[in-house]
Amino acid sequence: MQMPIGVHALVRRTHEDRVLRALQENGAMSRGEIARVVGLSRTTLSEITSSLLQRGAIVVVDTDAATRPGSGRPAERLALDPSSAQFMGVDFGHRRVRVVVADASHKVMASGSVRYEDSTPWTARTRAALGLVESLGADTGLHYGALQGIGVGVPGPYPASEGAAWPPVAAGVTVLRPTPAGVDVAFAERFDVPVTVDSHTRLAALAEAVNGPDSVADLVYVRLSDGVGGGIVVGGQLVTGSAGLAGDLGHVIVEPAGRPCRCGKRGCLETVASVPGVLAACWEFGLPLEDLDDLAAAVSRGHPVVNRVLRESAATLGRVLGVTVVALNPAKVVIGGEITRLAPVLVDQVAATLAAEVCPPASAGPVVEAARHSEDDGAASALAAVFHKSPLLFEVSRNH
Known part of the structure; x- marks a missing residue:
């Protein structure tokens, strides 16, 4: 046969x-x-x-x-061949695109980034990314003839006006959520290899789950930044949901009469636990902080208002995560984002909330920890998604 x-x-x-x-x-x-x-x-x-x-x-x-x-x-x-690129990770941010290229042993061979304005259309962003790939090859002597796969991280979700392409239209493209028109197709046509595209936040969740000596098969990830995003890994695989929105916890309503959210509702988790939400709460308590630098300085001084705001926002996040933890019973809950690195109390408070309200005894609950990867590791997270699709790696993960 x-x-x-x-x-x-x-x-x-x-x-x-x-x-x-x-x-x-x-x-x-x-x-x-x-x-x-x-x-x-x-x-x-x-x-x-x-x-x-x-x-x-x-x-x-x-x-x-x-x-x-x-x-x-x-x-x-x-x-x-020491000059042969095997894997590529691409991370599109709001104002820059970053590319990382790795060899067959998953060692990074070259990386770089190029900036653009927040208003730059996706066609121009894609051209900038492909141009960066070519310049990396020219500068380092790499070639892409043996490329095995490309992972692309993008901000999301996307409104229809962005030109979201769903389902994918290019052969060999695996799209895990709607993507800006042309990004997936451009990379698939240029390199003729499988392309995996997803939210860079969700790819970060996969990277946190599968990278490192303490990898786990079941994990919930949340990133606190300008917004609140997240991802869920179950059985070693990303959970996408019917519309590609699984793990997007930022728009769960936590304060029905709270501050307006950019989604059109009021009191979403994003209005409480994001960087703008924390800064707004500090203003309401009489501490005018303009940005993360101000917040970091207040944290280092041990300002009581900042401590109170951070603990309350983390407790709210912990209660939202608690529902997910009860439903999925993950081995880990990982908190990422800029604010987490400068205020470890966030992770401590989320852990305390989950231990007290969701998972008695404590031994039954998940490990709660700060993300290992920084905001600049989006391309590395995209690489992790490509590595994870390797049949050999799949066999290893099943056997362990």
């Missing part, structure tokens, strides 16, 4: 990953050595290595003539 194209591509990708991993771990190897390490037949291995050589993922570095016993024909030794 003929193997379905999708299954065939998955098997081939798995074989390629295993060959690349063997070369990354062992250095230069002959085809025979690779075949023994990865457990592939010589015929299959020949097909895989031929493809990888043609695309520039690997190169012939020498032969085993110096160490080969007898008088047989020397065998070529293959190694990873």
